[in-house]
Amino acid sequence: MTLPDTMQALVQLHDGYSGTQEGPSIDTLELYLEAREVPVPQPQADQVVIKVDLAAVNPSDLHFIKGEYGQPRIKDAPAGFEGVGTVVAGDSPLVGQRVSFFATQSGTWAEYAMTKSQGLIPCRPDLRAEDAAGQIVNPLTAMAMFDIVRESGAKSFVLNAAGSQLGKLLIGLGRDNGIAPIAVVRRAEQADLLRELGASEVLVTSDDDMMAKAEPVLKSLKPRILLDAVGDQTTADLFFAMPNRARWVNYGKLSTTPPKLTQMGQLIFQHKVIEGFWLTRWMQETDPAKLGSVIEEVQERFVSGKWKTDVAAIVPLSEAMEKLPAATKIPDGKVFIKP
Ligand SMILES: NC(=O)c1ccc[n+]([C@@H]2O[C@H](COP(=O)([O-])OP(=O)(O)OC[C@H]3O[C@@H](n4cnc5c(N)ncnc54)[C@H](OP(=O)(O)O)[C@@H]3O)[C@@H](O)[C@H]2O)c1
Structure with missing residues (x-):
């Protein structure tokens, strides 16, 4: 040509x-x-x-x-x-x-x-x-981060900006793998749609009593992984309310106001961890054979209607x-x- x-x-x-x-x-x-x-x-x-x-x-x-x-x-x-x-x-x-x-x-x-x-x-x-x-940026990130969720062994995980395209992909993975997504959004009108997609709980950050609603959910479902695209104070508060050995995986900076970390002792005494995820690094570090099978699954999920x-x-x-x-x-x- x-x-x-x-x-x-x-x-x-x-x-x-x-x-x-x-x-x-x-x-x-x-x-x-x-x-x-x-x-x-x-x-x-x-x-x-x-x-x-x-x-x-x-x-x-x-x-x-x-x-x-x-x-x-x-x-x-x-x-x-x-x-x-x-x-x-x-x-x-x-x-x-x-x-x-x-x-x-x-x-x-x-x-x-x-x-x-x-x-x-x-x-x-x-x-x-x-x-x-x-097909690359959001789906591969969802697959990679969902592996972190699976490896945690917990029966639930927390994700914020849950109404984003990536959030909806993660909710679909939770639904299909029997790991309950606890979805965090800032607009209440997204809640019904996210429940239909498979969110087991939806927490709305604009609710005045959001933390009071979150605490019993975190206590009963015991999530270990917090997948965070926002990086704000509510995220930090949720992390400090999660059980021992919780991991806060930050992968986005949608908020322009950073959080105050009020309970640093939890990193020492409750074995909690704060870390980042970047797809670029994951792709450099991932075995090409594994990458091939992840891509096959991504295409199958879209074509079969599990993802949209x-x-x-x-x-x-x-x-x-x-x-x-x-x-x-x-x-x-x-x-x-x-x-
Ligand atoms: N680290 C990585 O490798 C990697 C890879 C892929 C994506 N990401 C990140 O993943 C995130 C989602 O990407 P996407 O393409 O799925 O996004 P998207 O579909 O464009 O949706 C953006 C979402 O973010 C929410 N949002 C925006 N500002 C917010 C704030 N200040 N507080 C709370 N929620 C806020 C919006 O909520 P409303 O509907 O209420 O406006 C919307 O649901 C982005 O931060 C992106 O940079 C990171």
């Missing part, structure tokens, strides 16, 4: 880190990105170019363009980490095939993206585009500068960019 010389892309206006901690909400893209015609990336050894069908918009992308993520921005490079598309050039037997991928060399918020040949995930033909476009990607909006690439900020504020679903 002959590739065009240029393409449309949302390119970054800044290098490096911003030093701010404002969280992943955006009111305008103009501070961070510009829609531009740029050269189509040229693959070197071990790289492929992918024609993007659909790109995901994750909180990590928004943290990243704002300069608040775990890796530096690159000025003039297209943004967007995750997507699905067809391999059109480069060093790979998968040229011509539909793959999910994480763009390490040139981002997915563009007509063409570039990444390393090794990380490509061939997609089953029956996998929906929206599931394929978001809720879609808030699909925004055309040509309109993304104007429409993406409002789309990211639609609750209870993921936003995608369509080149």
